[in-house]
Each structure stands twice: as structure tokens, then as C-alpha cells.
Amino acid sequence: MSxxxxxxxxxxxxxxxAEFVQLVIYNxxxxxxxGNLTVGQEYIIKxxxxxxxxTLGATSNVSGTIFTANANVANTSxxxxxxxxxxxxxxxxxxxxxxxxxxxxxGLLNVGVQQRSIRVSSADTxxxxxxxxxxxxxxxxxxxxxxxxxxxxxxxxxxxxxMVLSNAVLRFTGIVTNYGISEEREDRxxxxxxxxxxSSYKSVLENRIAGRKTNKKxxxxxxxxxxxxxxxxxxxxxxxxxxxxxxxxxxxxxxxxGASAGGAGGKVGPRGIQRD
Amino acid sequence: MAGLQTIINKCNAISIDRRKVAGIxxxxxxxxxxxxxxxxxxxxFTLKMPASLSYYTNRDLLExxxxxxxxxxEIITFSDNACLSWIFKYQGQLSLTQRNQITVQSFVGNxxxxxxxxxxSSGTVMVEPNDVIQLGNYPYPFTSTTRIxxxxxxxxxxxxxxxxxxxxxxxxLGITVGNAxxxxxxxxxxxxxxxxxxxxxRANGTVVNNALIEFSNDxxxxxxxxxx
Numbered sequence: 478m479s480x481x482x483x484x485x486x487x488x489x490x491x492x493x494x495a496e497f498v499q500l501v502i503y504n505x506x507x508x509x510x511x512g513n514l515t516v517g518q519e520y521i522i523k524x525x526x527x528x529x530x531x532t533l534g535a536t537s538n539v540s541g542t543i544f545t546a547n548a549n550v551a552n553t554s555x556x557x558x559x560x561x562x563x564x565x566x567x568x569x570x571x572x573x574x575x576x577x578x579x580x581x582x583x584g585l586l587n588v589g590v591q592q593r594s595i596r597v598s599s600a601d602t603x604x605x606x607x608x609x610x611x612x613x614x615x616x617x618x619x620x621x622x623x624x625x626x627x628x629x630x631x632x633x634x635x636x637x638x639x640m641v642l643s644n645a646v647l648r649f650t651g652i653v654t655n656y657g658i659s660e661e662r663e664d665r666x667x668x669x670x671x672x673x674x675x676s677s678y679k680s681v682l683e684n685r686i687a688g689r690k691t692n693k694k695x696x697x698x699x700x701x702x703x704x705x706x707x708x709x710x711x712x713x714x715x716x717x718x719x720x721x722x723x724x725x726x727x728x729x730x731x732x733x734x735g736a737s738a739g740g741a742g743g744k745v746g747p748r749g750i751q752r753d
Numbered sequence: 754m755a756g757l758q759t760i761i762n763k764c765n766a767i768s769i770d771r772r773k774v775a776g777i778x779x780x781x782x783x784x785x786x787x788x789x790x791x792x793x794x795x796x797x798f799t800l801k802m803p804a805s806l807s808y809y810t811n812r813d814l815l816e817x818x819x820x821x822x823x824x825x826x827e828i829i830t831f832s833d834n835a836c837l838s839w840i841f842k843y844q845g846q847l848s849l850t851q852r853n854q855i856t857v858q859s860f861v862g863n864x865x866x867x868x869x870x871x872x873x874s875s876g877t878v879m880v881e882p883n884d885v886i887q888l889g890n891y892p893y894p895f896t897s898t899t900r901i902x903x904x905x906x907x908x909x910x911x912x913x914x915x916x917x918x919x920x921x922x923x924x925x926l927g928i929t930v931g932n933a934x935x936x937x938x939x940x941x942x943x944x945x946x947x948x949x950x951x952x953x954x955r956a957n958g959t960v961v962n963n964a965l966i967e968f969s970n971d972x973x974x975x976x977x978x979x980x981x
Contacts, residue, residue, distance in 0.1 A: 493789040569793045569916055581793075636791050640862035640916035 493636040495568040496588040497579045497645060498604055500653065500673075501628035502561040509559055512551035519545050520557035528555025565606075566634070574632055574645045582606070588631060601680060602631070602649055604673045618658075627653045629675045651677040756817030757827045757938060760800055760972050762834055768799035771914065794915035795976035796894075796936055802972065808964040809954050815946065815966070826939040826977035828892050832932040843931025844881035847871060857888055857926045858908055860917040865895065867928065868908045877903040880911060885934045889926035891919055892935035893981045918981045937977045944970040 503521060511528040514520060522530055522542045528550065531537065535544035543560065565582035566572060572579050588604050631649040634642050655674040662668075689695045696706040761767070774790040806814075821827065831840045851871035858868040865886070867879075880886065880897040887894045895913035903909065917923065948964035955961070 491787045491789060493791055495791050567790065569791045569918055570920070636789075637862075639864050639912075640791055 491638075493640065495566055495572075495634050495636070497566040497568070497572065497574055497632040497634050498564070498588065499577060499579070499628075499630045499632075500563040500624065501630075502563065502624055503558050503627070507559075508556035511553045511555040511557065512549055514546040514549035514557065516546055516548060519543065519560040519562075521560055523556045523558050524554070526554030526556065528553040530555065530557075568634065568642070569640075572634060572642050574634065574642075601654075601674065601676050602651075603675065604629075604631075606671045606673070607668060624653050624656055624673070629653055629673075649675070649677065651675045652681060755827055755829075756814060756821050757940060757972070757974060758829045758833055759814050759817070760802065761798075761829055761831070762837065763802070763806065764800040764972070765803050766801040767840070768801075770797040770799070771795070791916065793918040793978040793981065795978045796938070796974075797976070798936075798938065798972075798974040800972040800974065802968050804949075804965060804967050805952075806966040807952050807954065808948055808966055809952075809956075809961065811966060818943065818946075821940070821943070823941050823943045824939070826937050826980075828935045828937050829974075830933065830935045838932050841885045841932045841934065844878075844884050845930065846878045847873070852930055853927065855928050857923050857928065860888070860919075860923045863913045863916045865911040865913050865917075866908050867911065870903060870907065870909065873903050875903050875905050879903055879909060880930065884930055885932075886911065886913070887929040887934040888919065888923050889921075891921065891926075891981070892937040893918060893976070893978065894934040894936065918978060920981060936974075937980070938974040939977045940972055941975050942970060942973045944968040944972060 508523045509515075509520065511526070511530075511533065514533060520543070522535060522538070522540050522544070525538055525540050529538065530542065530544070532548065533544070533550060534547040535542045546557075562577065564577050564579045566579040567588075568579065568581050570581055572581075588602070629649070629651050630647060632645045633648050634645040637643045652675065653673055654676045657672045657674075659670050659672070660668070661670070689699065691706055692709055693706045696703050771794060773794055774792050776788045778786045778788075780786060808815075831837045851873065854869050854871055855867050856869045858866040860866070870879075879901045881900050882897060884897045885894045886897060895915060898912045898914055901909050901911050946969065947967045949967050950962070950964050952963045952965050953960050954963045
């Protein structure tokens with residue numbers, strides 16, 4: 478029995494689509510006191526303090542909770558980071574996706590290729606914005622570099638034959654890892670371009686160093702009374718041949734004093750013993 | 754003096770370009786696949802100028818063009834003089850009074866719905882293909898892609914050449930059709946000019962020096978849709 482492969486894109490001969498980009502910037506360099514919250518502005522709780530955040534619009538008082546302020550309260554010690562949304566698109570008019578309005582940014586030049594794989598991929602992408610007037614550069618610089626680390630979401634929106642947005646698909650989620658501003662002046666033409674480099678979450682997780690090292694210092698960082706690793710230093714460099722008499726004894730000069738603590742995850746010594 | 758309007762009035766030829774941004778791929782069995790980007794789809798006019806404009810009588814035009822440079826838009830129309838008014842002339846069958854009572858009920862995507870229609874027979878043609886329609890005083894015209902007759906309903910729907918690019922509320926706006934429509938254009942390539950001595954002229958009984966104006970290029974007007 479043979480089966481026909483269906484035509485491309487449900488046999489649609491004509492596809493009209495636009496790119497929609499959202500940047501979520503967490504203003505974590507200038508935290509706002511609970512007494513100075515702007516009603517209607519979105520925040521993320523930075524330090525809980527003695528502020529009753531649930532009375533200000535948050536669903537809980539836990540640090541990291543995102544909420545829209547409906548009031549502010551003076552004389553409390555909690556602080557929150559302002560969240561700024563920059564949403565723009567290559568469409569011809571304002572469009573709303575997921576409650577966010579995407580302005581038709583005339584300066585959006587290009588959204589880079591996003592690799593699509595069956596397996597989760599860590600491919601990066603980039604977004605180019607041009608602003609002859611420099612307004613876009615102002616937006617980026619005003620954030621004092623905080624755009625690095627911003628959440629990036631890129632949607633592809635599809636239009637029907639009447640040029641009405643019919644649906645949108647999330648095609649990339651990641652964070653801004655870097656940005657660059659270039660200026661080209663040729664004769665009397667001046668062109669500014671901002672390029673935002675974005676990494677997918679998988680790249681972020683791949684480069685993340687987490688967990689604890691098998692040494693006393695790292696162990697007691699979380700629990701100062703934990704003595705589980707107190708003897709690890711004295712064991713470093715020893716070869717353990719479990720079940721038989723030791724045949725060799727290796728001494729590693731750098732081991733034993735914890736001087737290399739802080740390395741990227743420590744090194745695995747002979748026979749899988751991780752040393753400081 | 755309105756620089757670009759004068760250029761339109763005096764040009765030799767006009768090229769009109771309002772094509773869409775589209776990419777086309779052909780499959781292995783030669784089926785075309787089209788990818789369209791929903792842009793504001795601006796109008797572009799290329800105006801070819803004669804080399805016979807007199808410097809003596811057109812210095813105000815040169816000053817207007819130099820002042821405007823490549824940055825300032827200007828509202829232009831094709832009803833400015835009798836020689837041009839045939840371009841974009843209204844092809845429908847409604848009188849000016851009948852057209853003036855029509856208002857916009859909605860304009861979503863490229864579907865322009867008109868209401869307050871005149872009382873005429875159902876077969877009366879309201880707009881023909883390529884008829885230009887302007888909403889209110891906003892100089893960003895659209896064209897009808899099909900023939901629209903009055904019909905029997907209280908509204909008619911016009912499929913326009915481009916989607917609604919206006920950021921203002923268009924509901925209730927009146928319409929202008931035909932060559933009375935206006936375009937908000939600027940000239941990104943604003944040609945420079947050379948004065949070629951000649952065409953001496955007589956003023957107050959004496960011959961004065963003169964020159965013919967030779968522009969370095971055609972005028973490529975581009976619709977200034979950034980403020981639509």
C-alpha cells in the first residue's frame with residue numbers, strides 16, 4: 478500500500494506571515510521600594526522584607542513572584558524589580574498575541590534563522606533592529622545593559638487571505654546573551670543597527686554550573702553543621718583498591734589544601750574520587 | 754511652492770509601483786509557493802523630468818526641493834491641473850453628492866465595509882477595479898481590487914489592495930475617490946541638478962542670462978507611511 482506525502486503546508490500555495498518578538502527586561506539594578514511601586518506596573522519581588530506583597534497585588538509573598546502592582550505601601554523593607562516589556566513585530570499594524578500588543582516596529586530588519594530539530598537543540602539566533610533616529614539605541618542603552626539576560630520570545634504569526642492575523646506559533650524561547658550597536662556612515666547616509674544575540678534555554682542550561690562540590694567548604698555553605706566532607710581533604714590523592722591490598726600510592730602535589738576550590742565543578746581524580 | 758507637486762505637474766512620465774513584498778519558490782514539480790510579508794505596502798512613483806525647465810522661472814521650485822531634501826514629506830494629488838486629472842479618475846457611477854454621504858463602518862485587514870449608501874439601483878457601480886479610495890483626510894489611499902455594485906444591503910464590502918494601515922479610528926470617516934485623493938510622499942533619492950546655460954530670456958526689454966535645469970536622476974517618490 479502506498480501513501481502520498483501531503484503537499485507543503487496543507488497545500489497552501491500562499492503563506493502570509495510576520496515575526497513577533499518580545500523582550501522581557503528585569504530591571505534588577507535599580508530595585509524599587511515597596512513604597513514607590515507604580516500602580517499598574519508589573520514587578521517581580523526581589524527581597525520580601527516585611528512587606529505584605531499580597532496586599533499589593535501579588536499572589537504570594539515569595540521572592541520571584543511576578544505581579545502587577547495595585548497599590549504601594551510605605552515604611553516596609555521589601556523591594557521589587559520593575560519588569561519592562563518590549564514587544565515589536567514586522568507586521569503592518571498593532572497585533573495582540575497572548576494579551577501583549579506588538580507594535581509594528583518599522584526598524585525591525587531581521588530575525589535570524591531558528592534551527593528546528595526533533596530533538597531539543599541549543600541553536601542560537603539573532604535579532605537586528607535599525608533606527609535611523611537612534612530611538613531604538615536609546616531604548617537599549619537606557620536599560621543600562623540589563624537587556625542582557627532578558628527573556629526573548631519569538632512568534633511567527635500567520636495571516637488569512639483578508640490580512641487578518643489568524644494564529645501565532647511560538648518558535649523560539651531564550652535569553653539575550655549580548656547586544657551590539659553598529660553605525661555605518663556612507664556618504665550622507667547614516668545607518669544604526671542593533672543586533673541582539675539570543676541563546677536558547679538549552680544553551681543556558683548547558684553552560685550552567687550548579688550543585689555542590691565534594692569538599693567541606695562547599696558542603697557547609699548550605700549547612701554549617703554538616704561534617705560529611707570534613708575528611709575528604711585528607712583522603713585526596715589516595716588510591717583505593719577495594720578488596721585487595723593497595724599496590725600503588727599516588728600523591729598529587731596540588732591536592733589536599735583546598736587551594737583550587739572554586740574551579741568549575743572540580744576535577745575527577747583517579748578512580749572517580751572528586752577532589753577539591 | 755510645493756516642490757513634489759510641481760515635479761508631478763511637469764514630469765514627462767510616471768511609473769507606479771505598489772507591489773507587495775513576496776518570495777516565490779518553485780517545487781521540484783514546478784508548483785509555485787508564495788511567501789508574503791504583510792507590510793504597509795507603500796506607493797512608489799518614479800517621475801521622469803524633461804530637460805527643458807528654465808532656471809529663470811523655476812528658482813522657487815529649486816529652493817522648495819532643496820529645502821525639502823530627502824527627509825520631508827509632501828502631500829500630492831493628481832487633480833492639481835487639467836493635464837493630470839485623468840490619472841486615477843473615478844470610474845464608478847455615483848455622483849459627488851452620493852459619494853459624500855458614504856461612511857466607513859469598519860476596516861479590518863483588507864476588508865473595507867462602507868455604509869450610509871445612496872439610494873440608487875442595485876446594479877449601480879460604486880467603484881471599479883483600480884479606483885482609488887481615501888478615508889477622511891488621511892492621505893494614504895487604497896484601491897479597490899474588484900468591481901463593487903450597490904446591491905440591496907445596507908453595506909458593501911470593498912476588498913482593498915493593502916490592509917488597513919491607518920492607526921486612527923476609521924469608523925464613521927467619509928471617503929474620497931478618484932483623482933481627488935492625496936498621497937503623502939517623500940523623495941529618498943532627491944536628485945541634484947545641473948544648470949546648462951541656454952534658453953536666454955527677455956525681461957523688461959532686456960535679455961537676461963538663463964539656463965536649463967538638468968536633474969541628475971528621476972524623482973523616486975516613496976509613500977511616507979511612518980505617520981499613517
